[in-house]
Amino acid sequence: MVKLFLCEDEIVMRDGIKKHIDWEKEGIEFVGEASDGELAYPMIMESKPDILITDIKMPFMDGLELSELVKKELPDIKIIILSGYDEFAYAQKAVTLGVTEYLLKPISPAKLRESILAVSEKIEEERSLMSAEAEWAKEEQAERIALEQSRLFETIILNDASTSEILEKAKTLGITLTARTYQMTLVILTINGKSTDSFSESRNNLKAELTQRFEERPECVLFDRGINGFALLTMAEKEAETDRLTKDTVQDMQAVLEKYDDLQYFIGVGGIVNRLSEIRHTYYDASRALANRFFTEDGSIKVVYSDGSNEEGGGSGSRDAGEQGRWNIDTVLDSESPHKAIESFLRTGTLAEAEPLLDSVFADIGEQNANSLIFLNYLIMDIYLAMARFTKGLGSDPKELDRECGDINDFITGSRSAKDAKEYLKKYLVRVLELRDSTSAKKYSRLLQSAISYIDENYANEDISLNKVASNANISPNHFSTIFSQEMGKTFIEYLISKRMEKARELLMTTDMRSNEIAFAVGYKDPHYFSYTFKKTQGMTTREFRSRGKSAGDDN
Numbered sequence: 001m002v003k004l005f006l007c008e009d010e011i012v013m014r015d016g017i018k019k020h021i022d023w024e025k026e027g028i029e030f031v032g033e034a035s036d037g038e039l040a041y042p043m044i045m046e047s048k049p050d051i052l053i054t055d056i057k058m059p060f061m062d063g064l065e066l067s068e069l070v071k072k073e074l075p076d077i078k079i080i081i082l083s084g085y086d087e088f089a090y091a092q093k094a095v096t097l098g099v100t101e102y103l104l105k106p107i108s109p110a111k112l113r114e115s116i117l118a119v120s121e122k123i124e125e126e127r128s129l130m131s132a133e134a135e136w137a138k139e140e141q142a143e144r145i146a147l148e149q150s151r152l153f154e155t156i157i158l159n160d161a162s163t164s165e166i167l168e169k170a171k172t173l174g175i176t177l178t179a180r181t182y183q184m185t186l187v188i189l190t191i192n193g194k195s196t197d198s199f200s201e202s203r204n205n206l207k208a209e210l211t212q213r214f215e216e217r218p219e220c221v222l223f224d225r226g227i228n229g230f231a232l233l234t235m236a237e238k239e240a241e242t243d244r245l246t247k248d249t250v251q252d253m254q255a256v257l258e259k260y261d262d263l264q265y266f267i268g269v270g271g272i273v274n275r276l277s278e279i280r281h282t283y284y285d286a287s288r289a290l291a292n293r294f295f296t297e298d299g300s301i302k303v304v305y306s307d308g309s310n311e312e313g314g315g316s317g318s319r320d321a322g323e324q325g326r327w328n329i330d331t332v333l334d335s336e337s338p339h340k341a342i343e344s345f346l347r348t349g350t351l352a353e354a355e356p357l358l359d360s361v362f363a364d365i366g367e368q369n370a371n372s373l374i375f376l377n378y379l380i381m382d383i384y385l386a387m388a389r390f391t392k393g394l395g396s397d398p399k400e401l402d403r404e405c406g407d408i409n410d411f412i413t414g415s416r417s418a419k420d421a422k423e424y425l426k427k428y429l430v431r432v433l434e435l436r437d438s439t440s441a442k443k444y445s446r447l448l449q450s451a452i453s454y455i456d457e458n459y460a461n462e463d464i465s466l467n468k469v470a471s472n473a474n475i476s477p478n479h480f481s482t483i484f485s486q487e488m489g490k491t492f493i494e495y496l497i498s499k500r501m502e503k504a505r506e507l508l509m510t511t512d513m514r515s516n517e518i519a520f521a522v523g524y525k526d527p528h529y530f531s532y533t534f535k536k537t538q539g540m541t542t543r544e545f546r547s548r549g550k551s552a553g554d555d556n
Contacts, residue, residue, distance in 0.1 A: 037061030
């Protein structure tokens with residue numbers, strides 16, 4: 001409801017204005033009155049009206065002085081001046097103050113009502129415009145921030161920018177990275193019955209809940225990594241504080257994660273580092289801990305720390321080194337754990353986890369077994385065959401990878417150490433993952449084309465959104481947004497607006513439809529916001545665009 005304040009020294013005039021208009025019926029709240037500007041000013045500051053009606057000539061403080069004071073504190077207020085003086089100087093001063101209406105007395109109640117309602121309608125239009133603009137701006141900003149945060153995370157992990165550049169970039173995103181100790185926690189998600197990149201309402205809700213939980217905690221930074229889950233960076237001044245903070249945040253995340261029955265999770269926690277440039281090391285530690293999920297078949301262990309401990313305080317969750325979890329050859333032959341772990345990894349693992357995974361495999365077999373050539377060759381062949389079968393399943397020839405990475409027969413017939421074997425398998429594993437991701441990229445290209453077709457066909461629906469398009473393409477919104485911006489060179493919101501403006505230009509040139517009709521035709525429920533967006537993106541109003549087009553047609 002629009003609020004109105006009246007300042008008039010003539011009591012008869014003031015009572016007449018109050019009584020001749022049914023304020024409530026007109027959707028206006030009458031919030032106060034005063035007989036002069038000096039009395040009115042503090043009352044206006046308290047009630048903060050949307051409209052001020054004031055006489056010019058009043059004792060103590062006149063209407064122009066009052067208008068000037070009020071405008072400084074309430075720049076959006078609309079002022080209607082009533083004056084018995086038809087003098088240019090008064091009107092000129094009123095214009096410089098940004099007065100909305102300048103009405104000469106005597107004025108009929110009908111004329112005053114008409115002016116007030118016109119100003120009230122303008123206020124409602126501006127509110128509607130601001131609301132619509134804020135809604136779109138919020139969506140666009142959220143999409144941009146998600147993309148920028150993803151890029152910041154990659155920059156930190158790759159360490160391909162200076163410390164000052166990283167700090168500055170983080171600052172623009174409202175993130176503080178200044179601390180003395182850092183620790184990384186990685187969360188990987190599996191959606192029951194679906195691929196990791198599939199659309200999931202539960203995952204969307206989970207993201208919203210995790211974001212809300214950590215956004216007010218500057219010592220924690222949550223990164224959405226799309227199909228690779230989430231990363232949480234914790235920071236503090238002392239290592240003991242960071243350790244405690246990380247354990248607390250892991251418990252917080254688990255409390256949220258356990259609520260989603262259709263999502264399975266695994267958490268890897270890295271070690272603590274003392275420099276921003278060393279965060280990549282705690283990330284590697286977390287990735288190495290995360291690799292243990294490929295060896296945990298029963299799902300009993302959900303959290304693994306890089307020091308070998310798990311959520312229950314034991315060491316059975318880690319596959320690092322020593323006697324912990326050591327296999328003998330009989331156990332390996334019976335369970336084929338390396339083989340199964342590699343098969344699972346090839347489906348859902350990432351390039352960053354390739355080396356940690358192989359480190360875990362070779363740490364598990366123990367030094368004695370690693371020095372046995374027969375056992376080592378068995379292990380190499382077991383892993384190699386899993387990779388070769390997966391490559392063939394992608395529709396590629398494993399022999400092509402043999403030519404790139406080295407023939408397997410030549411490798412195993414030579415005298416090789418465990419270190420050589422790990423390097424060979426790592427090279428091969430990375431190439432298989434690159435091949436898998438390349439195949440996925442082709443799939444995403446098809447999905448993107450399908451999504452663009454969906455947008456082109458449904459841009460006129462006012463409820464179209466990133467979530468809806470991602471759901472139609474059956475891909476997670478964050479991942480869809482990343483793919484879309486990379487391939488199209490613009491965000492989803494930018495593409496949608498450009499599509500709507502393209503159609504609006506066409507309708508302006510080829511039909512006699514009015515601006516508000518075109519607004520609804522291209523997906524805007526608010527014609528005022530459509531007009532605002534058109535002018536903002538096209539550099540002119542719809543009327544100017546249509547007139548210019550007709551002029552160009554006449555010239556031809």
